[in-house]
Amino acid sequence: MSLNTDSNFFTPGKRYFRAFSPGDDFYEALIDMHRDLSDEQSAMVNARLILLLANHIGDISVLREAMQIAREGA
Amino acid sequence: MLSTYKYPKFEYRRPPELAEQRDGRYPVVIVGAGPVGVAAAIDLAIQGTPVVLLDNDDTVSIGSRGVCYAKRALEIMDRLGCAEEMVQKGVSWNVGRTFFREQEVFNFNLCPEPDHHRPGMINLQQYYLEEYLVRRGQSLPNIDLRWKNNVIAVTDHGDRVSLRVETPDGAYSLDTDWLIVADGARSPIRHMMGLDIEGKIFMDRFLIADVVMKADYPTERWFWFDPPFHPNQSVLLHRQADNVWRIDFQLGWNVDPEEEKKPEKVIPRIKAMLGDEREFELEWVSVYTFQCRRMHEFRHGRLLFTGDAAHQVSPFGARGANSGIQDTDNLVWKLKLVMDGKAPATLLDTYSEERVAAADENLMNSTRSTDFITPKSATSKTFRNAVLGLAKDYPFARALVNSGRLSVPSFLTESRLNTPDSEVFAGNMVPGAPMDDAPVETASGENWLLQVAGNRFQLLYCMSDAVDIDAATAAAFAALADAPVPVEVIVIAERGRAPGGLKTLIDSRGRIRERYDLKPGTTYLMRPDQHVAARWRAFDAARVRAALARATCNA
Numbered sequence: 255m256s257l258n259t260d261s262n263f264f265t266p267g268k269r270y271f272r273a274f275s276p277g278d279d280f281y282e283a284l285i286d287m288h289r290d291l292s293d294e295q296s297a298m299v300n301a302r303l304i305l306l307l308a309n310h311i312g313d314i315s316v317l318r319e320a321m322q323i324a325r326e327g328a
Numbered sequence: 329m330l331s332t333y334k335y336p337k338f339e340y341r342r343p344p345e346l347a348e349q350r351d352g353r354y355p356v357v358i359v360g361a362g363p364v365g366v367a368a369a370i371d372l373a374i375q376g377t378p379v380v381l382l383d384n385d386d387t388v389s390i391g392s393r394g395v396c397y398a399k400r401a402l403e404i405m406d407r408l409g410c411a412e413e414m415v416q417k418g419v420s421w422n423v424g425r426t427f428f429r430e431q432e433v434f435n436f437n438l439c440p441e442p443d444h445h446r447p448g449m450i451n452l453q454q455y456y457l458e459e460y461l462v463r464r465g466q467s468l469p470n471i472d473l474r475w476k477n478n479v480i481a482v483t484d485h486g487d488r489v490s491l492r493v494e495t496p497d498g499a500y501s502l503d504t505d506w507l508i509v510a511d512g513a514r515s516p517i518r519h520m521m522g523l524d525i526e527g528k529i530f531m532d533r534f535l536i537a538d539v540v541m542k543a544d545y546p547t548e549r550w551f552w553f554d555p556p557f558h559p560n561q562s563v564l565l566h567r568q569a570d571n572v573w574r575i576d577f578q579l580g581w582n583v584d585p586e587e588e589k590k591p592e593k594v595i596p597r598i599k600a601m602l603g604d605e606r607e608f609e610l611e612w613v614s615v616y617t618f619q620c621r622r623m624h625e626f627r628h629g630r631l632l633f634t635g636d637a638a639h640q641v642s643p644f645g646a647r648g649a650n651s652g653i654q655d656t657d658n659l660v661w662k663l664k665l666v667m668d669g670k671a672p673a674t675l676l677d678t679y680s681e682e683r684v685a686a687a688d689e690n691l692m693n694s695t696r697s698t699d700f701i702t703p704k705s706a707t708s709k710t711f712r713n714a715v716l717g718l719a720k721d722y723p724f725a726r727a728l729v730n731s732g733r734l735s736v737p738s739f740l741t742e743s744r745l746n747t748p749d750s751e752v753f754a755g756n757m758v759p760g761a762p763m764d765d766a767p768v769e770t771a772s773g774e775n776w777l778l779q780v781a782g783n784r785f786q787l788l789y790c791m792s793d794a795v796d797i798d799a800a801t802a803a804a805f806a807a808l809a810d811a812p813v814p815v816e817v818i819v820i821a822e823r824g825r826a827p828g829g830l831k832t833l834i835d836s837r838g839r840i841r842e843r844y845d846l847k848p849g850t851t852y853l854m855r856p857d858q859h860v861a862a863r864w865r866a867f868d869a870a871r872v873r874a875a876l877a878r879a880t881c882n883a
Contacts (some may be wrong), residue, residue, distance in 0.1 A: 277724075293706050308775075
């Protein structure tokens with residue numbers, strides 16, 4: 255399996271009528287997660303989130319691909 | 329500053345209450361002759377209701393203000409008889425481009441499907457829209473448009489509403505059965521009634537400059553994040569009618585709005601943006617902040633709040649005027665049925681329920697856009713810039729770029745007026761959906777589904793050949809047309825004309841079949857505001873009557 259970079263957000267059982275809505279749902283939740291946190295706290299929360307998601311994905315070749323793309327933009 | 333537009337001055341006339349020394353009594357009064365109030369007046373008038381429309385001024389909106397009118401608003405204006413002028417004068421567009429620093433990272437097409445009559449959006453200065461609406465209103469015999477009539481007191485007596493109105497000739501009183509409040513964001517009537525509107529103000533300021541220039545930029549919406557000519561902020565460019573261009577600069581909170589409005593501050597900003605010696609002149613400059621808020625309910629007894637008086641959103645999605653026009657579209661058919669004694673007043677509660685849901689959707693989308701455009705924390709800005717950086721190469725990130733989710737109609741899927749599906753359908757035309765347009769062929773030539781639909785309950789009935797209607801079905805259709813709340817049947821067919829003068833539309837390009845998942849026998853009940861009320865795989869008069877009763881609170 256290779257890294258999926260197409261739009262892939264959804265909520266199980268929820269019907270979306272507008273293409274932008276699932277991505278916006280995710281992005282709002284992401285920004286909400288950081289509400290009222292200091293920059294330092296946010297950095298820790300981001301690190302924890304990456305670790306949880308990485309384990310969920312599991313496939314290290316996919317993770318390496320994502321890491322490479324992420325690093326290119328540093 | 330230059331002026332491409334001559335403001336009309338509407339004539340004040342001494343109202344009959346003062347001329348004849350008597351108090352007025354009317355079925356419905358509207359306060360506020362902005363786009364929403366005049367649209368409501370026209371809609372009521374063309375349905376045969378006399379309307380009094382009060383406005384404290386005697387001209388149209390000063391400055392271009394709301395410039396983007398969406399496909400759905402145009403479809404409503406079509407039914408009010410104003411869209412053609414708007415589209416002729418306005419600038420039609422479908423494509424928006426988003427730039428991050430110097431690179432384009434994302435573009436969208438508002439109308440990606442073929443075979444729709446109206447474009448995704450037009451840009452037109454608000455004063456033109458208001459002028460067209462007022463002129464249309466003046467052409468209707470039953471609208472009493474009263475300029476320089478300022479409402480100074482309101483009392484809801486339960487069985488009627490009393491108004492005290494000030495004019496250049498003194499004050500007078502009138503009573504009305506129903507009051508439509510369309511008096512704008514500051515809504516003096518909302519204040520007089522002591523009603524709350526809740527939400528938040530965004531800590532940011534934006535500069536609007538309307539610039540007259542000859543430019544060969546394509547007719548598209550261009551949005552910049554952090555451009556070299558205006559670092560760390562956003563900029564929006566839009567073309568309007570008469571070679572007027574709207575430029576919107578984000579300024580941040582800590583600026584002096586009076587200082588920023590001065591031409592000596594504005595002109596260098598625009599020069600830096602245009603990047604050449606192109607000549608331009610300023611037409612209108614304004615610095616604004618905005619609020620995102622709504623009233624808890626839009627109906628208060630006999631007062632019906634609409635448009636900005638009821639809800640306000642950030643401008644990044646053109647969801648202000650467009651949603652106000654949809655408010656009146658939702659309200660007027662319900663009010664008409666209630667006034668005619670054909671539906672209980674509870675039907676007006678569904679105006680509030682449905683438009684509160686729509687307002688929440690508009691608030692959610694415009695707040696999300698605002699949070700993306702003006703991140704509130706360092707972390708939020710890092711994510712925003714990461715999305716913009718990935719967007720050029722990775723489709724998932726393009727979908728996350730949010731420079732405004734532009735106004736589209738709500739799917740009223742939670743409405744109690746809908747009859748839930750009991751059969752399987754593909755596609756998006758679920759109960760509560762706003763109807764999709766499609767080209768049709770009528771007895772008098774080519775037309776569009778949404779030009780034929782609307783203003784009354786209608787039943788779309790699908791057949792292969794329209795001549796094949798049997799006598800029993802024809803009799804059932806005739807009975808529906810004669811009911812207290814009449815339902816007009818429209819036969820949608822591949823060929824043929826239905827007998828007995830039944831309206832027939834030929835689905836010339838198969839788009840209705842495709843968009844509504846039609847099969848022979850498929851039947852849709854449509855509301856007067858072009859939302860789906862119910863649908864079935866076969867026609868059954870009893871089920872249609874039940875769905876109609878449900879859609880009018882008569883169940």
